[in-house]
Amino acid sequence: MSAVIENHHDDHHHGPAKGITRWLYTTNHKDIGTLYLWFSFAMFLIGGAMAMVIRAELFQPGMQIVEPEFYNQMITLHGLIMIFGGVMPAFVGLANWLVPMMIGAPDMALPRMNNLSFWILPFAFFILLSSLFMEGGAPNFGWTFYAPLSTTYAPPSVTFFIFSVHIMGASSIMGAINVVVTIMNMRAPGVSLMKMPLFVWSWLITAYLLIAVMPVLAGAVTMMLMDIHFGTSFFNAAGGGDPVLFQHIFWFFGHPEVYIMILPAFGIVSHIIETFSRKQLFGYSSMVWAMLSIAILSFVVWAHHMFTVGLPLAAEIFFMWATMLIAVPTGVKVFNWVATMFRGSLTFETPMLFAIAFVVLFTIGGLSGLMLAIVPADFQYHDTYFVVAHFHYVLVPGAIFSIMAAVYYWIPKWSGNMYDERLGKLHFWLSFIGVNVTFFPQHFIGLAGMPRRYPDYALVFADWNMVSSVGAFLFGFSQLLFLFIVIKTVMGGKKATDQVWDGAKGLEWTVASPAPYHTFSTPPKVD
Amino acid sequence: MKKEAKKTLIRLVVAVPLMFAFGFALVPLYDVFCEVTGINGKVFQSEHSEELVTEDGRQIALQFISTNNENMPWTFKPSEQVLSIQTGKYHTATFYVKNTTNKTMMAQAVPSVAPSNAAEHLKKLECFCFEQQVLKPGEEALLPVKLLVSNELPSNIKNIILSYTIFDITDYSEKTLAHHQMDME
Numbered sequence: 001m002s003a004v005i006e007n008h009h010d011d012h013h014h015g016p017a018k019g020i021t022r023w024l025y026t027t028n029h030k031d032i033g034t035l036y037l038w039f040s041f042a043m044f045l046i047g048g049a050m051a052m053v054i055r056a057e058l059f060q061p062g063m064q065i066v067e068p069e070f071y072n073q074m075i076t077l078h079g080l081i082m083i084f085g086g087v088m089p090a091f092v093g094l095a096n097w098l099v100p101m102m103i104g105a106p107d108m109a110l111p112r113m114n115n116l117s118f119w120i121l122p123f124a125f126f127i128l129l130s131s132l133f134m135e136g137g138a139p140n141f142g143w144t145f146y147a148p149l150s151t152t153y154a155p156p157s158v159t160f161f162i163f164s165v166h167i168m169g170a171s172s173i174m175g176a177i178n179v180v181v182t183i184m185n186m187r188a189p190g191v192s193l194m195k196m197p198l199f200v201w202s203w204l205i206t207a208y209l210l211i212a213v214m215p216v217l218a219g220a221v222t223m224m225l226m227d228i229h230f231g232t233s234f235f236n237a238a239g240g241g242d243p244v245l246f247q248h249i250f251w252f253f254g255h256p257e258v259y260i261m262i263l264p265a266f267g268i269v270s271h272i273i274e275t276f277s278r279k280q281l282f283g284y285s286s287m288v289w290a291m292l293s294i295a296i297l298s299f300v301v302w303a304h305h306m307f308t309v310g311l312p313l314a315a316e317i318f319f320m321w322a323t324m325l326i327a328v329p330t331g332v333k334v335f336n337w338v339a340t341m342f343r344g345s346l347t348f349e350t351p352m353l354f355a356i357a358f359v360v361l362f363t364i365g366g367l368s369g370l371m372l373a374i375v376p377a378d379f380q381y382h383d384t385y386f387v388v389a390h391f392h393y394v395l396v397p398g399a400i401f402s403i404m405a406a407v408y409y410w411i412p413k414w415s416g417n418m419y420d421e422r423l424g425k426l427h428f429w430l431s432f433i434g435v436n437v438t439f440f441p442q443h444f445i446g447l448a449g450m451p452r453r454y455p456d457y458a459l460v461f462a463d464w465n466m467v468s469s470v471g472a473f474l475f476g477f478s479q480l481l482f483l484f485i486v487i488k489t490v491m492g493g494k495k496a497t498d499q500v501w502d503g504a505k506g507l508e509w510t511v512a513s514p515a516p517y518h519t520f521s522t523p524p525k526v527d
Numbered sequence: 528m529k530k531e532a533k534k535t536l537i538r539l540v541v542a543v544p545l546m547f548a549f550g551f552a553l554v555p556l557y558d559v560f561c562e563v564t565g566i567n568g569k570v571f572q573s574e575h576s577e578e579l580v581t582e583d584g585r586q587i588a589l590q591f592i593s594t595n596n597e598n599m600p601w602t603f604k605p606s607e608q609v610l611s612i613q614t615g616k617y618h619t620a621t622f623y624v625k626n627t628t629n630k631t632m633m634a635q636a637v638p639s640v641a642p643s644n645a646a647e648h649l650k651k652l653e654c655f656c657f658e659q660q661v662l663k664p665g666e667e668a669l670l671p672v673k674l675l676v677s678n679e680l681p682s683n684i685k686n687i688i689l690s691y692t693i694f695d696i697t698d699y700s701e702k703t704l705a706h707h708q709m710d711m712e
Contacts, residue, residue, distance in 0.1 A: 109532055177539045185532035215543050219550025231699070234554060237637045238596065238694030245557050249550060312643055 015517050024119070027111030028517060029096045034414070035118050036093025037407075041483070043085030043125065044400075048476050050078040055438075055472035057455050058465050071455035072140035073132065079143025083261065084168045085125050087395065090403045091264040092117075092175045095203045097414065099179060101508040101515065102197045104188025104524045109181040117174035124167035131157035142453060144254070147235035147246040151227045158228065162221045169214045176210035179203050188507070190526035194285065197506050201288050202267030205295045209256045209263075212299075217253040220246065244309050251302035259298045262362075262394065263291055265402030266333060269355045271506070272409050273337050276352035277344030278503040283336040290329035290336075297326050307378045316375045323373040327366065334363055349501075350424030354405035357397055357432050365393030368443065383453075386446025392439045396475075397432075404431070404482065411489055412496030416514030419489040427485060430478035437471025573650040581615035581678050588612075589676070592690035593622060599695045600627050601634060601662070606669065615678040617652065621669045622691065626662035633699075634660045636670075636691040645687045648677040656691060 016022045016031065026032060053074050057065050066074070096114065100107055108114050131138040136155035139145070150158060183204045187196070196204075223234040223246075233239025235246045266287075274281040281287070303311060303319040311319075337359050346352070368390040372378050381387060404427075412418050441464035446452075450461045457465065496513040507526070511519045589612050591605035602625040612618045626632055636656040640646040651657075655670035662668065676687065 110536070173543055177536065177543075180539055181532055181535045184535045185529055211539055211542055212546055215546035216550040216553075219547050219553075223551070223554075237692070238635055238696050239699060242557070245554065248557060249553050252550075252553065310643065 025115070027107070027115050029100050029108045029111070029114065030414075030515060030517065032108075032114050032118050033093045033096030033098075036089045036096060039118070039121060040086050040088075040090035040093060040403075041486075043081050043089070045479070045483070046129070047078050047081035047086055048479060050074045050081070051472060052476050054078060055469040055476075058457070059469040060466065061457055061459055061462050063456055066455070068455045069137060069140060072142075072453070073138040075453055076139045076142055076145075077128070077132070080128065080139075081125070082395075083143065083257075084165075085121075087261045087399045087403070088172060089121060091203075091206070091261075091399075092172075094199075094264065094268070094403070094406055094410075095175075095179050098410065098508060099182055099200055099203060100186070101511065101519055102200050102506055103183065103186065103191050104507050104520045104526065105182060105186035106518065106521050108178050109186055110178045113174050114178050117171045117178065120167050121171050124164040124171065127160050127167070128164040131155075131160045134160070144250060145221075145224075146250070147224060147227070147243050151224050151235055154228070159225065162225050165221045166218055169218045172210050173214050176207035176214075179207040180211070183207075188520065188523040188526055194288070195526070197267075198270040198281070198284070198287055199264065199267035202263045202265075202291055205291050206260050206263045209260050209295055209298065213253040213256045213260075216249065217257075220249045220253065223249075244306070247306045247309060248302070251305045252299075254305065255302040256295075256298040258394075259294055261399045263295070265358065265362075265399050266291060268402045268406045268409075269337065269358050270340075272351045272355040272405055273340050273359075274505070275409075275501050275503040276347055276349060276355075277341050278346075279340060279344040281336070282339035282342075283332070286332055287336055290332045293329040294326060297322060297329075301326065304373055304378075307375050308382045320373055320375050324370060327370055330366055334359060334366075349408075350419070350421065350428055351405045351409035353425065353428045353432075354401045354408065357428070358401045358405065361397035361401070361435070362394055365390055365395075365398055368393065381446065383451055384446040385442040385450045385452055388452050389439050389442035389446055392442070396439065397435050401431070401435075407486065409501075410508075411486070412500045413508060413511075413513050413515055415490045416496055417489050417493035418496050418500075419485055419493065423481065423485050423488075427478060427481045430481065431475060434471050434475025434478055438468050438475055439471075441465075441468045441471075573652065575652055576650070579615060579650060579675055579677050580617070584614035584616055584678055586611055586613055587676065587680070587684070588686045589618075589620070590686065590688045591620065591622070592688060594690065594692040596692050596694045599634070599693055601625060601632070601693060601695075602627055602667075603636075603691075603693045612676065614676045614680055617673060617675045619671055619673045621671050622655065623667065623669055624660065624662065624693070625667035626664060629664045631661065631663050632695060632697045634662070634693050635696045636660075636693045639690045639692070641688045641690070642684060645676075645680060645684050648680040649687065649689070650675045650677060659696065 016028065017025070023031065023035060026035075053066060054071070057063075057071055096108065099105075128138075134155075134157040136157060138157055139150070139155065139161045141149040141154060141158075145161075183196070183200055223232070226232040227234050227236060227241075233241040235241045235243050237243065270281055270287060301319055301323045303315060304323045307316055307319070341356075348356075368386065372381055372387065372390055408419060408424055445457075445461045445464045445468075448461065450457050450465075498511065498513050499509045500513060501509075507520075507524060508515070510524065589610045591608060591610075593603045593605055595601065595603055602623070604623055606621040606623055610618065610620055622636075624634070638654070638656045640649055651672060651674045653671060653673040655672060660668070660670065672689075680687075
């Protein structure tokens with residue numbers, strides 16, 4: 001094959017450029033996908049190191065390792081980095097790699113904007129992380145940056161935080177626009193909307209959510225900037241503003257954001273379960289409708305994050321029921337996955353293990369979410385470790401397990417090599433045990449009343465906190481094994497076939513492994 | 528780029544500033560929503576209305592709470608803790624303030640009503656919270672609030688709490704305050 005290409009030196013279809021400029025100037029969707037994925041891995045390790053600091057401090061009651069001020073900076077940065085630096089860029093990276101190949105397009109629709117949307121991200125996180133070394137320290141007001149903590153009482157570095165959120169938002173918006181234009185206009189002939197792979201569907205919906213809510217987040221931080229520097233009083237009661245207004249605006253962004261971080265996971269898991277069950281996915285169209293309904297409902301449930309601010313009874317009842325309604329489409333998805341596995345010829349390779357763990361553990365996170373949706377119960381659970389356990393269950397064994405599953409599932413296609421199955425399984429079991437040992441006990445200490453966001457706690461919570469910390473160290477250090485497995489696979493290993501998995505369906509499995517630098521320059525024929 | 532792709536792109540690019548503007552539009556929408564529904568304890572100035580005045584009102588208790596925001600050094604307290612009032616009648620209550628510092632200061636009181644569904648039935652004709660207070664060193668004053676609780680107050684409410692938090696706004700620029708004044712009118 002390569003001999004053929006060498007004979008056509010002036011042929012337009014050349015390989016990648018050499019050296020660092022390949023990565024700086026690239027407009028190739030596969031290169032940009034790789035950049036996004038490595039960037040998010042780096043952020044995952046940095047945010048993870050912060051989680052280790054947090055759990056080390058909470059290993060025993062009393063103040064041991066860090067100052068309370070630094071602890072606050074750690075919880076803030078851990079949240080921001082994992083959400084905006086870890087999960088979101090990983091999904092954008094997967095979209096870059098997979099969406100064009102799945103719909104038979106040669107590349108993303110807007111390749112130059114694609115380059116820009118990636119390359120502004122490192123600057124955003126450089127600015128955010130540099131605030132650790134500034135006078136007054138990094139942002140310390142929690143990832144939800146409630147005013148007036150983040151305005152009147154914020155450290156001076158808050159301005160850098162605001163600009164970094166602006167840049168992250170711009171990056172996400174550009175990425176989302178690119179995905180929508182690609183999916184709406186570049187599908188190969190025959191790929192109708194209701195024939196699109198579910199990962200593509202999940203990303204189309206996610207991209208619309210991003211375009212709708214990231215500008216609102218930009219608006220919220222802009223109002224903060226104006227309150228801090230230009231004398232306005234959006235969130236300042238003394239000047240006629242209202243701090244509760246901040247929470248409404250923030251969660252109008254924040255709740256759809258939650259689904260931005262889980263919808264692509266739904267897509268990934270659907271593909272993996274279908275492949276390793278060697279059956280057709282159960283209920284394709286209901287999967288699409290379920291994702292659409294979840295996305296629409298996400299706009300009318302935001303106030304369930306703020307049941308304790310003193311909402312009128314009618315609003316609390318409305319937001320409670322709207323929130324519970326989301327369990328219906330989510331339940332449809334869970335039952336569809338189970339029905340797909342039912343009487344299938346299942347095998348349990350690493351991606352499938354992560355996908356099944358996703359279904360089980362994400363459902364646990366969803367059910368604790370239902371408990372939190374009940375207004376009178378929420379008055380008790382609000383701002384306790386029960387909430388921490390809930391959102392970590394949906395984000396770690398939810399979003400992050402799906403990303404790991406995706407990496408194991410598609411890395412043979414990306415690199416041309418099979419990963420080490422034995423090490424992959426070891427990584428899975430260490431992560432699975434680690435994640436449950438970390439977060440399951442947090443349900444107990446939360447129900448017992450331990451508040452979140454404090455560096456110290458009452459003695460009664462000591463035992464479960466120690467268990468939780470041990471689990472966190474196990475989970476954290478297991479991820480170094482993941483890094484090792486990925487590097488080992490990229491460097492070499494058993495060659496992958498084109499189809500890779502014998503149950504795999506879809507256009508991306510029809511191209512060579514590793515996927516050539518340019519795929520589908522002429523659209524494939526799809527029936 | 529194909530024509531249809533350009534169309535999709537333009538639509539999406541237009542949507543972004545619109546959603547950014549929507550974020551800002553939530554600010555006035557929030558105030559309007561609170562005013563219409565009377566929630567959030569926000570009570571706006573109302574006109575004198577003879578229609579609200581009735582003789583067949585019932586007795587309720589009106590409690591007053593005063594709070595100083597963080598470092599606000601003024602003395603600030605209601606002249607009376609509880610007033611027994613009749614619905615459908617205008618009453619005047621007063622708050623005592625004293626600037627205990629040796630510099631001239633400006634203050635703003637921010638009201639709140641509990642229970643929140645009483646707020647829409649509380650009509651304030653006059654309130655010191657509609658304007659700023661400037662007091663010289665050691666100066667004291669009695670601040671009035673003239674109000675009426677409408678007869679339509681739900682019958683299960685027998686007790687209304689009117690609370691004020693007083694903020695030190697000496698350092699706020701004149702411009703901000705002028706803007707705020709307009710909002711209140």
